[in-house]
Amino acid sequence: MNIGAFSVSLAVKDIHASKRFYEALGFEEFHGNIEDNWLIMKNEDCVIGLFQGMFEGNIMTFNPGWNSNAEALEDFIDIRDIQKKLLNKGIPLIDKADPEGSGPASFTVKDPDGNTILFDQHV
Helix, strand or coil, X not given: CCCCEEEEXXXXXXXXXXXXXXHHCCCEEEEEEHHHCEEEEEECCEEEEEEECCCCCCEEEEECCXXXXXXXXXXXXXXXXXXXXXXXXXCCCCXXXXXXXXXXXXXXXXXXXXXXXXXXXXX
């Protein structure tokens, strides 16, 4: 099951310090607005999001319908189909996408260690 492009969303204390740190590791600003306290940064196919004051804890994110350059894919598994497959496998959801909806939607799960995983479809 292809669940989409992967990134890690980091809850940071000082977005400017975090940006400098990740730039030193070779990451470049890809998307976002530092004045709004969020940036998406890339180093080749590695994608991280820096988010100041938006959520607690780090989040693994999968984006069905996107490649690692945030470009829409023609062929992908819709988020509602992924949600249904996970529910059928007995994985409880924290937040659910409307199963009757279409287009952009999201849902979250927690892994056995309490790590948050966000499935976030933008197309």
